[in-house]
Amino acid sequence: MNRILPVLTILLAIVVIWYAASVWMNAPWQTRLNERADLANVPFTEFVAQTWAQDKPVLPSPHQVAGEIWNATIALEPTSKRSLAYHGWITLSATLLGFAFGTSLGVLLAVAIIHNDASDRSLMPWIIASQTVPIVAVAPMLVVGLNAVGLTGLVPKALISMYLSFFPVVVGMVKGLRSPEGIQLDLLRTYDATPWQAFWKLRWPAAMPFLFASMKVGIAISLVGAIVAELSNTAGGGLGVRLLTGSVNGQTVQIWAALFIAAGLAAVLVAVVGRAEHMVNRRTGVRA
Amino acid sequence: MIRTLSMLQLYLALIAGGCGLLGLAASLPTLGAAPLMQIFFAVSTLSLLRLVLPWPFWLDGVLAALGAWALIASLPAEGLMPLHHWLALIASWAFAWLFVERLAAAIRAGKLPETGTGLVIPLIFGLALIVIWEVVTRGASVSPVLLPAPSAIATRFAASTGILWADFVQTFIKSVIPGYIIGCIAGLLVAIAVDRSPFLKAGIMPIGNFMSALPIIGIAPIMVMWFGFDWQSKAAVVVAMTFFPMLVNTVAGLNAASAIERDLMSTYAASYRQTLMKLRLPAAGPFIFNALKINSTLALIGAIVAEFFGTPVVGMGFRISTGVGRLAIDLVWAEIAVAAIAGSAFYGVIALIERGVTFWHPSVRGGRA
Amino acid sequence: QDALTLQLKWVTQAQFAGYLVAESKGFYDEENLDITILPGGPNVAPEQVIAGGGADIIVAWMAAAMSAREAGVPLVNIAQPFKRSGLMMICPTESEVTEVADFPGKTLGVWFFGNEYPFFAWMNKEGIPTDGSEGGVTVLQQSFDIQPMIQGQADCISVMTYNEYGQALDAGYGPDNLTIFNYTEMGNDLLEDGLYVMEDTLSDPAKVDAYTRFVRASMKGWQYALDNPDEAAQIVVDMDDTGAAELAHQRYMVEEVSKLVDPSDPALDEATYDRTVKALMDQAIIKAEPEGAFTTAVTDALN
Amino acid sequence: MDGKTTAVVEARNLGLTFPAGDGDIVALSDVNLTIDKGEFVSFIGPSGCGKTTFLRAIADLEKPTSGTLTVNGQTPENARKDRAYGYVFQAAALYPWRTIEDNVALPLEIMGYGSADRAERVRRTLALVNLSGFEKKYPWQLSGGMQQRASIARALSFDADLLLMDEPFGALDEIVRDHLNSELLKLWARTEKTICFVTHSIPEAVYLSTKIVVMSPRPGRVTDVIVSTLPRERPLDIRETPEFLEIAARVRDGLRAGHSYEEVV
């Protein structure tokens, strides 16, 4: 209870500010509309109601967004193309596939980096540089390029997700696989353990907390990747496409609804990873 | 001499020499057509002698360079390159890798100094990637509207420095820097404010965590709508993207001081301010720098995305999106190169400052960051 | 059946009603064709997609197609269903622009991504600088909606008669409080929404035959759409994967598009072609007069 | 030392319980103890018996859950706010971003000493613990023993009348320990400070203290308070006298009594 109350208070404050802001931001246009419709002296309460009910508001009011989310999820068949559940699922599948790719790639690179001096020295700067490439710029070309070699649909999106999500995993896993202290490694040396044994009995378990922390960042960023990919790959739908079409048609309510669904999806995904972490922790006796 | 090579190095040496031998055989029918290539194949084959004779590691470097040179010099003007040139590509790549392996081993063994040589390895790696890119795009005739060769990009880069500089100023200097500074400072201040009140902290942190997982780029069109076309809207996107990582990291960092370090402060009956300034902020340093580093890559990406949704007719994002529309893909890649260079340099500068400021942290004290 | 992929130049909407209706009504099947229609969007360059082999036929504006041709993508126009341009520039009365002479010093919204050529050709013709120099105009990369006008960020913005103009009308703007510059009426229109294929495929008679059947079925689709606008709008909405298309708006769009398309004659009008090429060359968007950039082989075979 | 002494620390029926998931942990129960001004009191007892907890309660770092505790006749909180004591923790707890001299100066900065006074005090206390010459080093550049000495210097720098020291010499070897023991005794003799000292070493406790408090494991109770009969002046070889050995034997017996072997440690 005393964890929920503060959150509720802050949320309430946000909603109040939001309502006020949407009056303020939508007012100029509403005034213009009213002038044009020759409506003089609209009472303030009615004016406020008008600003909260515009068709294409600068800032939609919370209940408009909530209504759109409701209409586009619960009120529709999940298989309908208008359903955000349908689009969410499309994005989710690309996210999950990309996340799986990204995590695997990240772990593989980290293993290479900690076991091989040359990789250690040569890879890291380029891995960092790779993240400074504006993926949004490369995504359209990547989609076309992959199309040229026959990859369409889910895979290009997943690859872009992977491109973003492998990074936190490499960084975290390099740290994690290096986290065993010298003495813990020395212990294995006194047993003349093989590198393989050292990996599975020491480095890997020691890296678990780092892996999960990275995966929480990674899965959220995977979702960003899938959405970015959808901006360049409009065939087939997805939350990114909804965002895009909302934007090209000036439908702000639709943009906000898609954004909130994306945010909710991110939260759920992060929570799922957290849950998995909790389960693994319990199995390995990590202190609560 | 075999004994001085690790298993991996041995395999690489065999691949390099083997491809040289095969290439030599395959190129015999066209003897003299590409003399440089022939020389490369011959010397590569000779390198198999390392199994019985000493073969210094710099020779592998020379061979890798020779191979790259031979390949680029004999790229066909059009059409596909002959099959055995692919063998040369594999061989010279194997030489480069072998060179890097042996260089790293020599540094580790203390035979070469760390400073100076440390930079060489990543550079060679990058060069190798670029050579492969050049040879594959040109050798396999990849359409320049799909993926231009690095040489074409470089030419375009050199020819358009004016445009690139103007775009850089618009995007990086006008949008990224102010947005980054505002976002990071705001995140830091809010974190400190929030930290004082457990109630605020309990309320804001879950929301902050939630927001930092959000696909913030989604707000780019909204920011353009709110803040107009010029740099202000880009800076706003950058602020929104950098704020939450800073908030979350700083709050975590402010809790990083250990219980005993705080107890010490309380035995002195230190005030809140004193504890903050003398203990908790310094202890939070590594976390704050972590956020600064994360944000340095996020900021540029945010500004570029925002430019996709409306700009004056200048800016890296603008140039990239219109460039794709006009199929000026080489210009697009030149802009991407600018972005990568600027982003890496930005990151590097922050990392350097970090080394100076958090010199005391174990991760800085020991080994590479 | 011959399989062909058509890459649209924008999101699924009634601008492409003919193709969508033909697909939905089975006109392509009747011609023994298996057509895949790919929607586009602001990050999809059809010219690049076809160069990468991701499409057989694209819908493109001629200026962009010719410029792509010079960049090494040998596109050839095989049919030109759109006879007129739907492009306009509109300026609300507050901006105090009533004629071209008022432009200097104003801020104009322009779509880029290959759609900017008609505007620059027009300014070039009027002798108004666009590079920010004295006596010129300030150009903005406009978002794909009318927000810049509503927000007062631009004095004039680009609209398509069949799309954004409708949004402006919905928003309470109209001929009485707008100054409208219509590219077609000014004689500045450059050909929009033609069908383009890669040059090398034209040497294959089977391909040409497939293209011919494609164009025939498409024109049948256009005819049907124009005759049954309500049904066409519904088809567009149904075929939109993103679920974003709204029936009323698509209905408006069908109506407006029908003013630009001639369903009975998809052949390219050479006079307009010549003017387009000249405008592009005047502005140095292309350097040389294109050779073989259109073919009548397909449209000739229709009859 | 006797005569008109005043109670510096006074515990009456003191109890301290830590709430824990699976049943509470009783760290201290029913502790009665008076420490007079100028006394040197050692606490000894098996690991986990509550020695640290008792010191922390005096320092107002833990709140007793029952009984009363006064420091200088005040509540521990007020005593802390009066900066009545210097605390040496079990671990050195130096701030890694400060040099040794800045670490020692930390309490002085916080308590608002002038900068000249600060420099002088830092110099003096560092000399006392034999760390002159290491002023500009960072903590991680020093051995564990040197760090511990720096933390002692830090607690001495502001001249509190009460010193709370939690196994300050745990990390040191016997020779250095002997040396610091006699230094500490000298300091104590010179300044009339009151010292509470936790240790695991019986000889150390006997050598240093005027009073030895033997504690038994959970629930932490005081099982024996042994008042030393040794003179205030103590050369190192006092440790071989029969008197010394007798006190040591008594401490050992007291310790062993509280030791139900299996469940502790």
Next chain:
Amino acid sequence: MDGKTTAVVEARNLGLTFPAGDGDIVALSDVNLTIDKGEFVSFIGPSGCGKTTFLRAIADLEKPTSGTLTVNGQTPENARKDRAYGYVFQAAALYPWRTIEDNVALPLEIMGYGSADRAERVRRTLALVNLSGFEKKYPWQLSGGMQQRASIARALSFDADLLLMDEPFGALDEIVRDHLNSELLKLWARTEKTICFVTHSIPEAVYLSTKIVVMSPRPGRVTDVIVSTLPRERPLDIRETPEFLEIAARVRDGLRAGHSYEEVV
């Protein structure tokens, strides 16, 4: 113990230097030492004098930079590959994700013991260090002393003939220490293992060893090797005999000699 003994560890002019940024650190210089089969050798010396380094060199965890070192007549590397020794580190170094029994089983897993054999050995060694009943606990659920005992069990589980123990009882209080000291003596008497034992405590060294090696600070040198005249059978109260005190005094003198006070610790 005497008679036909064989050298288990033999160091001749052994030197070991750590490269460091500002001048190299000479950790061991010119060490000559022979340890015979069945001996119990204690190493004592001020902090930083190279005790750990010497043990690590025997264990092939550090490479000597000069001189020769053989273990069981082989190079240390081959001895390590033969799994010739069990090592108890200064810190317990248990893996936190393994239960106590799994920690003890770790070397057995790595060396490929069968699972029944493993279970039996784990049971036996845990009983030896008085940890039966804690098999399923995780390290953090145990006190520091219990963790240290678990790490001793781990080193004993595979029955190496040579035990290298680096301050194994440092974290324990005196009573528990006494107990483990006599347990260790019993084990040693029963199994005829060779034991190298690092400690800071003079009584402990004297009580346990057949030979006490006194080392001096950097550059680490052996300053004295004291062969104990105490009988193999040693009740706890042997520590009050004159013979014992005499050896202890000799060790203390040796230690003090090497102690140029200022620069050590």
